[in-house]
Amino acid sequence: MKKLSARRRHPLAALVVLLLALACTGGLYAVFAPADKAQADETAQSLTIEEGKKLYTVGCASCHGTGGQGTSDGPSLVGVGAAAVDFQVGTGRMPAATSQAAQIPDKPAVYNQAQIDQLAAYIASLGAGPAIPTEEQYGPEGADAAKGGELFRNNCAQCHNFTGKGGALTHGKYAPSLEGVTPKHIYEAMLTGPQNMPSFPDTTLSEQNKKDVIAYLNAVNGEETESPGGLSLGGLGPVSEGLFAWVFGLGALIAVAVWVAARTAKAKKS
Amino acid sequence: MSTTTTPESRARGKAPAGERVADWADGRLGIYSLAKANMRKIFPDHWSFMLGEICLYSFIIIILTGVYLTLFFHPSMNEVEYHGSYVPLQGQLMSEAYKSTLDISFDVRGGLLIRQIHHWAALIFVAGMFVHMMRVFFTGAFRKPREINWLFGFLLLVLGMFTGFTGYSLPDDLLSGTGIRFMEGAILSVPIVGTYLSFFLFGGEFPGDDFVARFFSIHVLLLPGIMLGLVVAHLILVFYHKHTQFPGPGKTNKNVVGMPLLPVYMAKAGGFFFLVFGVLAAVAAIATVNPIWSIGPYRPDMVSTGAQPDWYMGFSEGLIRVMPGWEINFWGHTLVLGVFIPLMIFPLVLAAIAVYPFIESWVTGDKREHHILDRPRNAPTRTAFGVAWMTLYFVLLVGGGNDIWATHFHLSINAITWFVRIAFFVAPVVAFIVTKRICLGLQRRDKEKVLHGRESGIIKRLPHGEFIEVHEPLSQEQLYTLTAHEQPKPLELGPEVDENGVRRKVKASEKLRAKLSKGFYGEESQIPKPTVEEYKEITSGHGHH
Structure with missing residues (x-):
């Protein structure tokens, strides 16, 4: 340490400190700066x-x-x-x-x-803007689908329906169905708010929240989602159920009624 | 009749056990005379006479499955945390009602199937009542002496709608909660008393902790109890009036042609019950209804798109969706016309069809009994009114599902809403005119067939080179069926001066009645049916025409 204390008043000392500080800042920046750059x-x-x-x-x-x-x-x-x-x-x-x-x-x-x-x-x-998310951000690890469901019903279902089957907006616009949309694209849509969709930056819906929402969609509207009650009829609710009840339910019953009525013990014609 | 066991038969040993049981019962219930009076009751055969049976059997199935569901459902709004089988709701807070419905769906043996049979049967029950009502309407089966039974049936339809509404609201899911919120909004729109009514119903601010328990009592006790009573009364009246029948040879206003209740009809009806049960069970096994697990628990701060009621409430949804959001503010009070007007039109739409029989009997002045049905074409004004009403109903259903129409037919929701607003007024009128024209056209066709026979499609060349189509004359039975209906004359106002030459005062209602009667039976509303003279003139001598 003697050497250092002896030379600290050297004319070039300030310059060396400056260079060190710059290198340090630059190095730190290089380590911690946003990945895309x-x-x-x-x-x-x-x-x-x-x-x-x-x-x-x-x-x-x-x-x-x-x-x-x-x-x-x-x-x-x-x-x-x-x-x-x-x-x-x-x-x-x-x-x-x-x-x-x-x-x-x-x-x-x-x-x-x-x-x-x-x-x-x-x-x-x-110009600076949101980067493409990594698999770590939208992947299934550490996601809570139930929490995501709550978030989805609170923030997304108004336009996209309970399980993301889509819905109508004004003047021919619509919130598309989320069936078959990749997790990356769902994440990006939340991040950037395309077309009529509001954006949900991390300050509104944190990274973890987005992950939860994606996990929920994957659970209820993914490729491996099961429909325990049979045909899901589009998941559109009472309108498609009513149509099914009329056409197939009542339709089948009327067909049966016609069949029963046609089979009768008729009196023989003399 | 309990005296059938004579000393002679006893001497030959004991009567068979069945006979002894029957004797015992007859001594206390008088079943022999009951059976004698009713066993040979005749029911005519036609598929459309079985629509009411479809309703009756679905109603029974709803009661049976409903009893099973009450064994597992907790009508409580206490908040609990979910830790059941359905993973995407793990750890969520929800009411006990919602949780128990999830448990019925996933953890109770056979629960989901029973729930789905219950719900599908309810949807089909109301649809069946609707079609049954339309059958009665279009064939004129509501005429004297059956007006009261028509009203019983109408009440059953309305009560069925509200029983359904209270039923699908019980699981306290996000969709039904939105429906309750909708209802609360409609109640709040009632001037002066709206707020009080809402507080009374919900026990305070919406949603409160009470409505599930209250709706439960209404759904399982009050409304089904009234309905059961009405169903019994409805059936007793059907027995008492005897069934109507379509016109045809051998069928008159004083007989019923068909099969006896026992054994033929009983076997058929019994078998049909199981067929209905089978179809409903198959539908419930094939398709999901109201998947509350994907809908999520109700929270007043949440809502989803595509929030519609079950189909029978759809027309009220349509009324409210297409109504412009008008409101009037005065002295710090708001009159929400955008909600209140639809609330007022809702009962009017239903009442329009309910009161029609009474209007018709007033206009036509017909006080006779009718047991022979009309063919719809032979009552053009009635048929046109019925079609106009159904058109209105369907237009409102389109309005209620405007978002689904928009997304699935790539239309603008605003355009659909405007279409419904205009069609609400225009479409029934157009439907009325078109239907009447079609009925008259069919009457002309019947006349043509009676006078000239059926077009056989056989082309014959005459010796001098002319081509003619051979018409086959109709059989006597067909001729009868096509000409059996009567064609009433419109009511006349009567002379304007009495026998002393004094001017009589003609009331406005009389004038209206004469005018309407002309609309029903005037020259523009029926084609005179062929007379015997016409028929003879055409068919005598020259073979073809």
Whole structure:
């Protein structure tokens, strides 16, 4: 320690301390900064952005503007984040056929996942926004489906129905059915609030809450969901049940009545 | 008749056990004379006469399954934490009523099947009553002497609706809770007394802790008790009046053509009960009804889209969904017309069909008994009214399910709502006019058939080259069936001056009655049926026409 105390008044000491402090801050930043910026290889990252930009210019710029600034046909994409791109393009909603419809429907995706990632990287480079969630965030580990059910009924069922079968909104708009939507896309939808949906950022619905909601949907509206009572009739409630009761219930009974009435002991004609 | 056991027969040894039991019962209940009077009661055969039976049997099945459900259901709103078999609700807080319904569904042996039979049977019971009522309506079976039985049947329909409503509200799930909230809103919209009524019903602020227990008593005791009494009265009157029959050869206003109660009809009816039970059980085994586990427990701060009542309450949902949200504010009080007007129209829709028989008998002035049914085409005004009413009912059902129509037919919910608003007034009128035209067209067709025979489809070429279609004359039975109905003349106002030449005062109601009567039986409402002279003139001599 003698050496250090002897040289601490050296003319260059301040400079060394400054450099150390900078290195320390930089190092810490590199460790703790958001993953999408810091960890990726600089050159690969810029290449991806470059590719994304090319795709964007061909497929998206006509509506969203050449720099993502938006036009009268499409909103600005500055700051929407990679999650929004992954959701919109991944569910096939983008590219949209027209901006005039009441709502843009989901359809088979036009781009593959690698291209979607490139597009997402480009849009993310325009301004900070929510990143694509990781499996750890939306996966089933540590999720409470019952809690998720409560959250779903409180926040989502008004539009999406009790178990996410979808529902109507005003003027031809609708909350789509959540059947067959991947957990990642559900997470991204909650995060970014596409189209008529409000967004549920982590301050409103924490990461754990989102995970619970996804676990609930998986339990009641997933591939392995069982319907203990038989056919679920679309899970739409009394309207489809009433239709079934009339057509198949009463219909069958009337058919039986016709059958019974037709079989009778008729007096023989003389 | 207890004297049938004569000394002679006793001498030959004891009578068979069955006969002795019957004798014993007859001495105390008089069953022999009862049986003698009723065993040969005749019932005509037609499938549409079995619609009432469908209702009766579903009602019995509802009672049987309902008793089983009461053994396991706890009508209590105490809050408990769920730790049963259904994983996605583990640890959730819910009322005991909801929890016990979950337990019935998942942990009671046969519970879910019985619950589903109960609910499906209820839906089909009310649908059956609806169709049964329409059969009675369109065939004119409500005419004298059956007006009171028509009212009993109507009351059964209304009580059935409310028993259903109180029943599906019992599990205290999110869907039925929303329905109760809807009802509370309707009660609150009543001026002046609404708030008091609501507090009285719920024992304070909504939802309170009382309504499940109260609805339970109403659902299992009060309403079914009244219904059971009405069903018995309904059946006694059917026995007393004897059954109506369709017109046909050998069938008159003074006889009933069909099969005797014993043994034929009893066997048929008994068998039919099991067929109805079988169909209901099969439906319940195939399809889910009201899956309360996916709906979740009721909490007043939650609501889901697609919240509709069971179908028989759907038209009230339609009334409220399409009604503009009008309200009037004065002196700090709000009159919620957007809810109150639908609440007032709700009973009017039902009453419209209930009072029709009395209006018809007043308009037509017909005081005679009728046991022969009308073919709907031969009563065009009545048939048109019935179809107009059903159209209104269906339009309101569309309004009640407007969101499901919107999502499944890719329509705008606003467009559907506006369609229903306009169709509420226009569609019944259009349906009335169209139905009347169709009935008259069918009457013309009947006339044509009677006079010219049935089109055989055989084309014949005559020697001089002309092609004609051969018409086959109808059989005597068919001719009778097509011409048996009577065609009343419209009521006349009568002379405007009495025998002394003094002007008589004609009351407004008389004028209205004469006008309506003309609407029922005037030239534009019935095609004169072929007369014997017409028939003879056409069929005599020249073979074809």
